[in-house]
Amino acid sequence: MPPSSPKATMHDVSRLAGVSKMTVSRVLADPDLVSESTRNKVMKAIEQLSYVPDRVAGSLSSRRTNFITAILPTLTNSNFADTAQGLAEAMRPADYQLLIGYTMYRLEEEERIIRAMLARRPDAIVVAGTTHTKAANEMMLRAGIPIVEIWDTPEHPIDHAVGFSNYEVGRAAALHLLGLGHRRIGALGSRMDSDAKDLRGESRLAGFTSVLREAGLSDELVIRAGEAPVSYDHGAVTLGILLERAPDVEAVFAVSDISAVGALMECHRRGIKVPDDLSLMGFGDFDIARQCVPAITTIRIDAERIGRKTGELLLQVLDRSPDTEHLPASAVNVGFDLVIRQTTATSKKRR
Amino acid sequence: MPPSSPKATMHDVSRLAGVSKMTVSRVLADPDLVSESTRNKVMKAIEQLSYVPDRVAGSLSSRRTNFITAILPTLTNSNFADTAQGLAEAMRPADYQLLIGYTMYRLEEEERIIRAMLARRPDAIVVAGTTHTKAANEMMLRAGIPIVEIWDTPEHPIDHAVGFSNYEVGRAAALHLLGLGHRRIGALGSRMDSDAKDLRGESRLAGFTSVLREAGLSDELVIRAGEAPVSYDHGAVTLGILLERAPDVEAVFAVSDISAVGALMECHRRGIKVPDDLSLMGFGDFDIARQCVPAITTIRIDAERIGRKTGELLLQVLDRSPDTEHLPASAVNVGFDLVIRQTTATSKKRR
DNA sequence: ATCAAGCATGTTATCGGTATCATTACAAGT
DNA sequence: ACTTGTAATGATACCGATAACATGCTTGAT
Structure with missing residues (x-):
């Protein structure tokens, strides 16, 4: 030293x-x-x-730290990293510093992090997800600072929200596969009975399932296995489970491109032709989905934009002088796009 | 609100x-x-x-913030994200909070970040890289806190270091390709005359070049183009440049797997068979390198381990009571591994 | 009975800034 | 000449904790 x-x-x-x-x-x-x-x-x-x-002293005196807490599931997911970078980028001109925490998809961990972060007296909290423990909810409410829930559209927002509807993503996926004429349709997600659960992934599965039901199809091919976060392996393994359950499956939606890639590789290994034998799609529009051969059909969300929009929203909210009225809670829906590439094709039966 | x-x-x-x-x-x-x-x-x-x-007040009073500043080139590179997560993981039991900043490969930005971060009075600084502006160096020296330079082995460390030799990585890559019998050997890196430069990538190129020279080969096929950070596109474009310069090139080393993947895709498009027509290797052992078809030969560094080791080192250094002697500056070399996969093969000429 | 040692708790003095109000000096308006 | 306004600066009082030392009370050894 x-x-x-x-x-x-x-x-x-x-x-x-x-x-x-x-x-x-x-x-x-x-x-x-x-x-x-x-x-x-x-x-x-x-x-x-x-x-x-010494900003520590300055913060104490002025009652403003210029810290923004950002709570994400993990840093090692390029989508969340993009969001973090977008947020940091948007806040930097105003000299805010991000305090990043990651939950590993655990609600108890989220609660722990929120508690620890509040002691740092951030000027605002950004948190991925709309489901929190009771204690976490109360702490955030009581904190008296702007809260932004991101990466989903909350039914009962704590305060502000910037995201998209994971449920609708699931529906869009199912509608795409149905539209191609497929009837034996499955999905790959992670388990919901463990500590680490991907609640947004589950919303996508729920939306997906809802469409299947409406079409008179069963949801028995919606597989939930393995812990969040999903991996290439997860995709390979769950596809195996699915194929065992239904060798005649025609189309599959994976809750993440990462799983989709793993599933695609498993298809290669088993000699299953994509999309001729099986249509496959993912979510997230990760780089790898585009670079794969064949390139994977997916649903794109602009993760960096979620971060940037959140930052812009916060700058507005935080810039207000103390005497002006609080900005009303707002919800921004950034939407998503279906990106059709080479892993989904019209059902052979229909051709 | x-x-x-x-x-x-x-x-x-x-x-x-x-x-x-x-x-x-x-x-x-x-x-x-x-x-x-x-x-x-x-x-x-x-x-x-x-x-x-209120930890702000507590920090002011105790003169300890329990903040650790981590300065990385970017968050949206899974290797650096892994390092950040490893570091955070190691420091969490002792209740340290990471202050993450990213430089976008710019030294002036690094300097700006260091200045801003020092005002937060972190208990230690972790910084990727061993080259800094003069002012940045001085600030870190003067800060009177432990400094850890990571992701390379500094010749003149400021304080502690945890990393590996990028130069040796380059040498290992060149030796591998030479060992396969190739003689027309090239490399793909990024420009060094722009604001954003990948100094560690450049070290790898330098090591690579040194071996070529020792083998009596020229370094004219070492391409430097595009700004850091590299992308899939970068790999595709620079491979194009290389092929124009030397259609008969036999083997290529890309400073990053990301570039290597892009180059591989470009080969697909041009009908160049890998590894039959061209041996190709990358660096970083990104997931995608393993999942590619064919899987890419690469050099693996355990990024998460760099973070963890750094954390463990810091815990030791910081735990010392004020009266004990400072721990001497230390350098940990975590090494690297050559991972031979399917994109590099014996030269046809030699067969 | 005496006293040192130790446990549990309290008192006081900062830590290094900023908010707020006060002060001074000088120019301009009437 | 007298108020009034404004620009530049200073004085004072915190912000909410912790460090360091002080105090009172047990307890047990001698």
Whole structure:
């Protein structure tokens, strides 16, 4: 560890510059309030002492930390990483710093993180998902700061929301496969009885199932196995389960492109031709879905945009001076797109 | 925004429990110091008031924030995300919170981030890379906190280091391709004359080139084009440039699997057979490299382990009581592995 | 009975800033 | 000349915790 010289404080700067602490503070916070000559003196003193302001003290005094807490399922999912980067990008001009936490798809972990984060007194909380533990909900409500739930459209939003309907995504997927003439249709998701569950993935499955039912089809081929987060392996394994249950399955929707890719590889291994023998689609529009051979049909959501929109929303909400009215809770739906590529095709039976 | 009830302070808790602030503080920080009966009283008061301690105030008072700054090129690279997650995982038991910043491969941005982060008074800094601006170097030196440079092996470490030699990675790649009998050997990297440059990628190219030279080969097929971070497109485009320059190229090393995948797809499109017509290898062992058809030969580094090792190192360094000697600066080399898959094969000319 | 040691708790003094109000000086309006 | 306004700066009082030291009370060894 390098040697530590005692750090200069604002007081040191003010003495060297021959002004009061308050003037130094003004030079840093709002230079226009200070005359040019004083400002120059202060700047020189700051330079000389290599003064770095202490935002910890500043935050305590001003009751604003400029921290934004972002709670995501995991960082190692490019979609969530995109959202985080989009959010950080949008907030940076206003000098906000992200406090990122990840839950590993566990609600208890989310609660733990929220509790820990609140002690840091963030100016706002962004949280992926709309389902939280009771305690988590209460803590966020009580925090008295803007809350933004992202990556889904909550029925009962805590405050603001930016996302899309996972349920509708599932419906769109099912409608696409039905529209191709398939009747034996399955889906691949993760288990819901474990600690780590993908609630948004489950919403997609629910929407998917609803369409199947409406079409008079059964939902027995909707497979739920393995823990979130899903993996290539998950796709391969669950496809195996599905094929055992229904060797004649014609079309499959995986709750994530990652699973879809794994399923596709499993098809390669088993000599199942995609899309001739089996239509396959995923969700997320991950890079790999586009690069696969054949390229995978998927549903695209603009993850980075969710982050950016959230950031823009927060800037509006946070910029308000304390006396103006609170901005009403808002819900932004960023939508999604069905991207038809090469892994889904018209049912042979129909041709 | 939900209504804000004025938050309870430690003082409120102490009054309700009929003890002093200090006792409340002790219950939270070191419960064993307090008798069971008092502890219970305090806990009940905390519960009743939904008290959430203010770590901003605590940090100011104790001069410890329990923040660790982590500076990475980007979050949207699964390798760096893995490192961040490994680091966070290792530090969590000790209740450290990561402050993540990303530089987009720009040194000036790194400097800006370091300056901003130091104002948050982190207890340590973790930074990817060993090359920094002069000002950044000085700031880190002066900060008086542990610094860990990761993802490379610095010649002149600021303090600690955890990584591997990118130069040696490049050499290993070149030796592998040479060992297969190839003589017309190229490489794909990014430009070094732009703001955003991948210095570690450049080290790999340098190591790669050094082997070519030693073998009496020229380095004219080492292509540098496009800005960091590289993309699938980058691989496709730079391979095009390379093929134009040398249609007879036999083997290619891409500084990233991402580029390698892009190059592989370009080969598909051009009808170039891999590895029969061209041997191709990448770096990073990204999931996609394994899942590709054919699976890509690559060099694996355990990114998550770099994060974990860094975390463990920091825990050691930070746990020392102030009076013990500083732990000497250390350098951990986590090494790398050559993973031979299906995109590299013996030169036909040699067969 | 005496006293040192130790446990449980309290008191006081910061930590390094910012909010708020006060003050000074000077220019402009009447 | 007298108020009034405004620009520039200063003085004071916190913000909500913890460090460090002080105190009172047991307890057990001698």
